[in-house]
Amino acid sequence: MNNNKKxxxxxxxxxxSPSGEVGRGVAAIQYIDLYRECRDMIAEHSASLLNAPREQxxxxxxxxxxxxxxxxxxxYTDVAAAFAPDYGLNLQHIDIPIDPYQVFRCxxxxxxxxxxxxxxxRFYDKALPKAMLPEGVLVMSxxxxxxxxxxxxxxxxxxxxxxxxDGINALNTMFCQDGLFIYVPKGVVVTRPIQIVNIxxxxxxxxxxxxxxxxxxxxxxxxxxxxxxxxxxxxFLTTQISEVYIGENAHLELYELEETHVKNHRxxxxxxxxxxxxxxxxxSITLHNGLTRNRTDVTLSGEYAETxxxxxxxxxxxxxxxxxxxxxxxxxxxQSNELYKYxxxxxxxxxxxxxxxxxxxxxxxxSQETNANLCATDTAxxxxxxxxxxxxxxxxxSHGSTVGQLNEQALFYMxxxxxxxxxxxxxxxxxxxxxxxxxxxxxxxxDRLHHLVEKRFRGELSKCEGCRLCK
Amino acid sequence: xxxIRDLHASIDGKEILKGINLTIKDGEVHALMGQNGAGKSTLxxxxxxxxxxxxxxxxxxxxxQDLLAxxxxxxxxxxIFLSFQQPVEIPGVSMxxxxxxxxxxxxxxQGLEPLNATDFLKMMRERRKIVELDxxxxxxxxNEGFSGGEKKRNEIxxxxxxxxxxxxxxxxxxxxxxxxxxxxxEGFNKLRTPQTSALVITHYQRLLDYLKPDIIHVLIGGQxxxxxxxxxxxxxxxxxxxQFIR
Numbered sequence: 003m004n005n006n007k008k009x010x011x012x013x014x015x016x017x018x019s020p021s022g023e024v025g026r027g028v029a030a031i032q033y034i035d036l037y038r039e040c041r042d043m044i045a046e047h048s049a050s051l052l053n054a055p056r057e058q059x060x061x062x063x064x065x066x067x068x069x070x071x072x073x074x075x076x077x078y079t080d081v082a083a084a085f086a087p088d089y090g091l092n093l094q095h096i097d098i099p100i101d102p103y104q105v106f107r108c109x110x111x112x113x114x115x116x117x118x119x120x121x122x123x124r125f126y127d128k129a130l131p132k133a134m135l136p137e138g139v140l141v142m143s144x145x146x147x148x149x150x151x152x153x154x155x156x157x158x159x160x161x162x163x164x165x166x167x168d169g170i171n172a173l174n175t176m177f178c179q180d181g182l183f184i185y186v187p188k189g190v191v192v193t194r195p196i197q198i199v200n201i202x203x204x205x206x207x208x209x210x211x212x213x214x215x216x217x218x219x220x221x222x223x224x225x226x227x228x229x230x231x232x233x234x235x236x237x238f239l240t241t242q243i244s245e246v247y248i249g250e251n252a253h254l255e256l257y258e259l260e261e262t263h264v265k266n267h268r269x270x271x272x273x274x275x276x277x278x279x280x281x282x283x284x285x286s287i288t289l290h291n292g293l294t295r296n297r298t299d300v301t302l303s304g305e306y307a308e309t310x311x312x313x314x315x316x317x318x319x320x321x322x323x324x325x326x327x328x329x330x331x332x333x334x335x336x337q338s339n340e341l342y343k344y345x346x347x348x349x350x351x352x353x354x355x356x357x358x359x360x361x362x363x364x365x366x367x368x369s370q371e372t373n374a375n376l377c378a379t380d381t382a383x384x385x386x387x388x389x390x391x392x393x394x395x396x397x398x399x400s401h402g403s404t405v406g407q408l409n410e411q412a413l414f415y416m417x418x419x420x421x422x423x424x425x426x427x428x429x430x431x432x433x434x435x436x437x438x439x440x441x442x443x444x445x446x447x448x449d450r451l452h453h454l455v456e457k458r459f460r461g462e463l464s465k466c467e468g469c470r471l472c473k
Numbered sequence: 474x475x476x477i478r479d480l481h482a483s484i485d486g487k488e489i490l491k492g493i494n495l496t497i498k499d500g501e502v503h504a505l506m507g508q509n510g511a512g513k514s515t516l517x518x519x520x521x522x523x524x525x526x527x528x529x530x531x532x533x534x535x536x537x538q539d540l541l542a543x544x545x546x547x548x549x550x551x552x553i554f555l556s557f558q559q560p561v562e563i564p565g566v567s568m569x570x571x572x573x574x575x576x577x578x579x580x581x582x583q584g585l586e587p588l589n590a591t592d593f594l595k596m597m598r599e600r601r602k603i604v605e606l607d608x609x610x611x612x613x614x615x616n617e618g619f620s621g622g623e624k625k626r627n628e629i630x631x632x633x634x635x636x637x638x639x640x641x642x643x644x645x646x647x648x649x650x651x652x653x654x655x656x657x658x659e660g661f662n663k664l665r666t667p668q669t670s671a672l673v674i675t676h677y678q679r680l681l682d683y684l685k686p687d688i689i690h691v692l693i694g695g696q697x698x699x700x701x702x703x704x705x706x707x708x709x710x711x712x713x714x715x716q717f718i719r
Contacts, residue, residue, distance in 0.1 A: 415561040415615075418521050419575035419631060420549035420582070429574060433565025433614075 049148035059175035078353030089209035115197035162273035181213030278304030318347035346382035480531035507692035554637030658683030
């Protein structure tokens with residue numbers, strides 16, 4: 003793989019490049035040059051539907067560059083710095099030697115799922131689980147789907163994740179060649195959760211540009227669990243753009259669990275569109291990471307739709323977790339409920355910015371947004387920014403946030419009963435985070451997460467469980 | 474059991490206790506009475522090792538051990554228990570997990586194996602009855618949503634679980650109605666043995682009528698100014714604390 007990868011460093015030294023304008027920054031320029039150099043190779047190893055928006059994305063990226071911290075939605079994370087180092091990209095679609103079933107043992111016992119793997123940006127199809135999916139349901143490579151089901155992909159791909167405003171969307175659209183496609187046709191109820199394990203695997207520092215498309219048609223139901231792992235001790239940088247469509251009366255539960263390592267950088271933008279009377283539960287749990295920036299935008303397009311968004315972050319060392327959300331109430335009679343909780347230790351940095359937008363005609367909106375944070379040390383930092391923007395006059399909305407320390411009185415009470423200080427602190431942190439975990443409807447997953455979070459607080463989960471590194 | 478010698482203590486630089494001497498023997502129940510601000514709660518907080526209080530002089534020896542050198546949890550393992558004046562609510566920590574953690578920490582300190590789940594739950598069931606604590610409360614978060622009376626009953630329940638040798642009841646009677654007071658006091662009496670002793674802090678005779686202390690101390694201005702038998706409670710009830718001010 004080493005010999006075949008395109009390394010950014012080859013183009014980085016070329017300062018005389020015509021794209022070398024001031025303002026966009028060196029980090030952006032190297033990707034522009036790389037794209038120009040490799041655009042044919044990128045296209046050759048992808049599909050025409052994925053290739054179609056690339057040139058527009060390039061034009062947008064040339065104009066935008068990487069978002070700077072002057073931009074409202076990127077205030078808390080230095081994007082360009084994360085993209086500046088040299089990463090290899092596997093643009094030639096070279097096979098990665100791996101048997102995910104060997105390196106990954108399922109971390110969630112008693113949870114019976116339809117298990118699939120995505121290695122870097124490629125759907126692993128060499129050994130698929132025995133078909134347990136109802137007829138018509140698809141879980142497959144996005145690239146393959148773009149060839150086999152062009153109408154379906156053409157209808158949904160790159161429609162929500164626009165490139166004209168967000169540099170990361172633009173960059174991902176330029177480079178992405180594959181990813182995951184999940185399709186649940188009209189009226190189909192998938193009872194068994196679909197579990198997708200994203201594995202980052204490389205022998206060099208690697209950049210992955212992955213794409214996810216989930217379509218749940220009207221009256222369909224599904225539950226999808228993503229688990230992010232990085233199994234090699236290299237620097238990883240992932241951009242993942244997800245587009246999710248939830249049709250009328252359809253219901254989707256979506257869980258994302260990150261359990262990577264400190265050398266991982268994750269930039270994930272998710273766009274969710276909800277039609278009338280649909281419901282979405284979106285749970286994002288960062289258990290272990292390096293630098294993470296999750297953007298989640300939900301558009302309530304149809305009346306009587308309901309969104310429940312939860313987030314739980316546990317960070318220590320110098321980990322950085324930035325969640326940025328938007329819930330856009332475009333029509334009336336929708337409900338949204340958002341709860342994010344952070345527990346920060348050591349010198350960890352957390353950021354939460356959640357905007358709830360209630361548009362003029364979104365009457366009878368009910369919305370609640372809460373962000374509560376615990377800084378367990380003097381050196382941990384939390385930035386919180388709940389935002390509520392209301393243009394309708396008949397709504398019930400609230401928002402709030404808190405940043406605090408462990409309750410000293412509770413701590414002393416517990417110690418008086420004989421619970422050692424470290425254990426008491428752990429129990430209090432665990433209790434704090436527990437509220438979010440309790441929102442998980444999938445019981446085995448909820449139990450498992452309680453267990454993992456407890457282990458995490460006990461310091462027994464220094465990397466990620468279920469990976470080769472930790473065995 | 475407990476021997477306090479010339480104890481001086483302050484909080485935020487202000488001296489509250491000004492030379493306390495107090496000896497409590499095995500099997501004895503002592504009461505400590507005094508006006509608000511006399512230093513009663515300060516004394517109990519110092520015995521259990523609250524970090525906000527600073528001991529500036531003196532010593533406390535508990536069964537031969539230098540208590541002031543021990544961490545709060547070590548004092549608990551040694552057998553000291555405080556029934557808090559204001560029990561703390563701990564949302565998200567269930568009574569069961571809390572009690573299990575406390576009990577097993579104590580057992581570990583004693584070199585015992587953790588109690589298995591069946592025995593532990595059986596013990597919870599049995600000890601709950603002592604203070605008529607509802608099972609529903611035992612399944613909730615620690616003290617969360619408990620009424621004032623339930624919180625106090627929960628304190629005595631925890632005492633029953635942890636089986637301390639020396640207990641402090643810090644105004645356990647405050648905020649209790651007659652029935653709750655009786656339940657709490659009877660619960661405490663059931664737990665008494667010739668090997669256990671207690672210090673009961675109160676303003677009122679009512680609780681002492683149930684607990685029948687052996688010795689009553691009057692604390693004024695950070696010093697014990699009078700020590701006597703059960704009759705002291707009646708003296709205070711009739712004539713207040715002024716009679717003790719020299």
